Amino acid sequence: MKISGVDIRPGNIIEYEKGIWKVAKTQHTQPGKGGAFMQVEMKNLIDGRKTNVRFRSQDTVEKVRLDTKDFQYLYMDGEALVFMDTDNYEQINLDADMLGDAVAFLQDGMTVTLELYDERPISVALPEYVEATIVEADAVVKGQTASSSYKPALLDNGVRVMVPPHIGAGTRIVVDVYAQEYVKKAE
Incomplete structure (x- = not known):
């Protein structure tokens, strides 16, 4: 087209x-x-x-129109990521570089969409939003105004995001995978 x-x-x-x-x-x-x-x-x-x-x-x-197919993420094998075809249970290994920064958000058993060009995988799409747990959050600085007063927090996958002041360590949040931004508190 x-x-x-x-x-x-x-x-x-x-x-x-x-x-x-x-x-x-x-x-x-x-x-x-x-x-x-x-x-x-x-x-x-x-x-x-x-x-x-x-x-x-x-x-x-x-x-270009690509064929898409769902795969399940199994584990990391050195620098390769191992995925399983959900239809026929065949496994394929892909280079971790294919996902870029989004690789930190891969979770065991997560369903991802592979885009195929001539039966060859060329990109991996994760879900847009994932849940993660905050393991460390900075203290709120007293006197900051409520507007745009976000603080840095470290997620259980090692990624740093900015979160609102009321969010503390141990809280599960929803994160935008590609923007690496806080979306909301997990329910």
Whole structure:
């Protein structure tokens, strides 16, 4: 499916210069002179290269449709992550780099979605939100105003997030996996 260069959004998978690229960031720019363009930061899903490209509104790119399949995360084997196909119980090993920073949020038995291109896994999508327990939270500084007075906290998976002052150690919270931000207190 062809899309205009200014319709590219983060998360899109596109075909560009005979490679498969995942869009990380986009910035729409409309200079005072000349036509508008989309500045796109993307990563090659096959070899891991990153690039920045400008697409004008008249440019078109091929949006790639990937096959998706659910897998269950089993364990980490050195630098590889072991996943099991939930349909036929076959196991596959994937490089931990494929997940980036989100690898810290993997939990035993978690169901993830693998995106496949020509039967080959090229990306792993975790659930958008996961629950985690705070193991350490800084004390509240007296006199801070209620607005935007977040404090740092350490989660049980080693990730640091900013939480509201009323959240303390031992509290289970919901975290946005990709933004690595506090969402709400777990129920």
